[in-house]
Amino acid sequence: xxxxQQLILGVLVGGLYGLxxxxxxxxxxVLRVLNVAHGELLMLGGYGTFWLFTxxxxxxxxxxxxxxxxxxxxxxxxxWALFQFVVKAHEETRIxxxxxxxxxxTLVLHALAIRLWTADERAVTTAYAxxxxxxGGLAIPWLRLSCLxxxxxxxxxxxxxxxxxxxGRAIRATAEDWEAAALMGIPVGKTYLLAFALGxxxxxIAGGLVSISYSISPxxxxxxxxxxxxxIVLAGLGSLFGSFAGGIILGLAEAMSVVFLGGPYRxxxxxxxxxxxxxxxxxxxxxxxx
Amino acid sequence: MLEITNLQVAYGPLLALHGVDxxxxxxxxxxxxxxxGAGKSTLLKxxxxxxxxxxxxxxxxxEKISAASPQRIVEHGIALVPEGRRLFAxxxxxxxxxxxxxxxRAHREKHAQMERVFTLFPRLFERQxxxxxxLSGGEQQMLALGRALMGLPRLLLLxxxxxxxxxxxxxxxxxxxxxxxxxxxxxxxxxxNVHAVLALVQRAYILEGGRIVGEGDGKIxxxxxxxxxxxxxxxxxxxx
Numbered sequence: 136x137x138x139x140q141q142l143i144l145g146v147l148v149g150g151l152y153g154l155x156x157x158x159x160x161x162x163x164x165v166l167r168v169l170n171v172a173h174g175e176l177l178m179l180g181g182y183g184t185f186w187l188f189t190x191x192x193x194x195x196x197x198x199x200x201x202x203x204x205x206x207x208x209x210x211x212x213x214x215w216a217l218f219q220f221v222v223k224a225h226e227e228t229r230i231x232x233x234x235x236x237x238x239x240x241t242l243v244l245h246a247l248a249i250r251l252w253t254a255d256e257r258a259v260t261t262a263y264a265x266x267x268x269x270x271g272g273l274a275i276p277w278l279r280l281s282c283l284x285x286x287x288x289x290x291x292x293x294x295x296x297x298x299x300x301x302x303g304r305a306i307r308a309t310a311e312d313w314e315a316a317a318l319m320g321i322p323v324g325k326t327y328l329l330a331f332a333l334g335x336x337x338x339x340i341a342g343g344l345v346s347i348s349y350s351i352s353p354x355x356x357x358x359x360x361x362x363x364x365x366x367i368v369l370a371g372l373g374s375l376f377g378s379f380a381g382g383i384i385l386g387l388a389e390a391m392s393v394v395f396l397g398g399p400y401r402x403x404x405x406x407x408x409x410x411x412x413x414x415x416x417x418x419x420x421x422x423x424x425x
Numbered sequence: 426m427l428e429i430t431n432l433q434v435a436y437g438p439l440l441a442l443h444g445v446d447x448x449x450x451x452x453x454x455x456x457x458x459x460x461x462g463a464g465k466s467t468l469l470k471x472x473x474x475x476x477x478x479x480x481x482x483x484x485x486x487x488e489k490i491s492a493a494s495p496q497r498i499v500e501h502g503i504a505l506v507p508e509g510r511r512l513f514a515x516x517x518x519x520x521x522x523x524x525x526x527x528x529x530r531a532h533r534e535k536h537a538q539m540e541r542v543f544t545l546f547p548r549l550f551e552r553q554x555x556x557x558x559x560l561s562g563g564e565q566q567m568l569a570l571g572r573a574l575m576g577l578p579r580l581l582l583l584x585x586x587x588x589x590x591x592x593x594x595x596x597x598x599x600x601x602x603x604x605x606x607x608x609x610x611x612x613x614x615x616x617x618n619v620h621a622v623l624a625l626v627q628r629a630y631i632l633e634g635g636r637i638v639g640e641g642d643g644k645i646x647x648x649x650x651x652x653x654x655x656x657x658x659x660x661x662x663x664x665x
Contacts, residue, residue: 318475
């Protein structure tokens with residue numbers, strides 16, 4: 136029973152891992168830059184939701200309607216101010232330069248968050264926060280379940296955009312071969328901007344959901360970047376639903392480690408998984424062989 | 426129509442094109458031949474805006490386009506079918522064609538133009554839901570050509586359209602190129618298959634070491650001793 140309960144919680148947190156990873160995977164897959172400040176962007180989205188709730192009592196799910204576009208705009212600004220210079224370089228140089236810029240951004244955002252919101256842990260506590268769905272002897276928190284469904288809905292919407300919309304297809308074409316995309320008349324710079332802004336908005340939404348169902352503090356960034364990286368390695372690049380499934384697998388693995396090994400091993404099991412996948416199946420569980 | 430004067434292109438310190446002059450008149454089909462590393466692909470990439478020239482000018486209908494982005498050049502009606510086809514392998518045939526019509530001008534004509542491409546290549550119509558990466562080499566070349574046509578070009582640049590294809594398929598691709606030419610399209614074809622391409626075009630340029638070293642009527646070049654010795658080899662006399 137304890138195992139089943141833990142596994143359910145694992146799935147619920149895994150959906151958020153998947154959402155965080157999907158944003159990172161989008162920017163990585165399209166721009167070929169690794170934005171290590173992705174977790175900090177997630178943290179900002181969390182504080183945005185927290186702010187709207189604390190200052191104006193706006194329901195967190197509603198506030199995501201404001202947080203997501205705000206984060207989208209922030210993504211545009213960050214691309215314009217920083218990452219547009221990174222993507223001008225050749226692909227190997229892009230990764231290195233983006234790491235440097237990403238770490239710098241991490242430090243800035245971390246310090247800024249401590250200034251603005253102090254180092255305390257914060258969470259959005261709504262009136263319905265404690266509601267629980269009882270199934271047999273199992274307790275499923277309604278809020279976390281809603282977050283999982285919400286995350287899945289966002290990824291489905293993004294999937295449809297990438298599959299059907301003119302600019303969504305332009306993003307996929309650019310990810311596959313930017314030179315060929317340019318020859319089609321696709322403005323590659325604009326697709327990069329769009330993909331980065333979408334990735335940032337996804338981080339913001341994930342952060343909002345984290346602030347609702349868990350808690351946020353200025354230092355959670357690195358942890359979430361790490362989780363997202365583990366999921367990307369686990370799932371492979373190029374599939375949003377692959378990222379979602381990868382996130383849930385990570386959540387389940389963590390849950391099992393809590394039951395069988397004890398709480399402290401929770402963070403370690405993801406890294407072990409990371410190493411095993413890199414050795415055994417470097418293209419990821421759902422990724423195509425390069 | 427397309428006028429290139431004294432074009433110089435460099436990769437870092439290395440000059441790949443040392444002042445190239447080339448003209449394509451409206452409705453003309455022109456070949457560009459030369460050994461590997463002569464700068465043929467470099468020239469096509471520069472016309473399409475993927476590379477920026479160090480000096481010289483490219484004019485298109487009396488407008489200077491040598492500093493324009495690839496996007497602007499596609500909008501002007503110049504399309505490149507790149508070497509190795511460069512299809513979006515993970516996407517379907519139909520998606521590849523739709524991406525070919527990305528510019529505003531082409532987007533408005535998308536449905537009509539797709540009909541035309543399907544008439545030209547009935548094979549693509551049959552395979553429209555398949556992933557481009559699963560097509561045969563010949564079908565991939567047809568798709569690359571069809572995708573470029575979706576952008577409503579007036580000048581079509583082709584980089585090695587026969588590369589890696591069986592002779593029968595090369596023949597049918599060349600027949601399509603001849604048909605496009607009859608319909609009024611201008612074409613610039615880079616080709617290793619010198620014999621076949623010189624028989625196809627009206628005029629050809631010879632590029633060696635980044636310089637134009639010869640220019641003339643395709644059929645006359647075909648009979649030229651230097652060309653025969655350099656590009657056609659001992660088999661040329663009996664071939665085709």
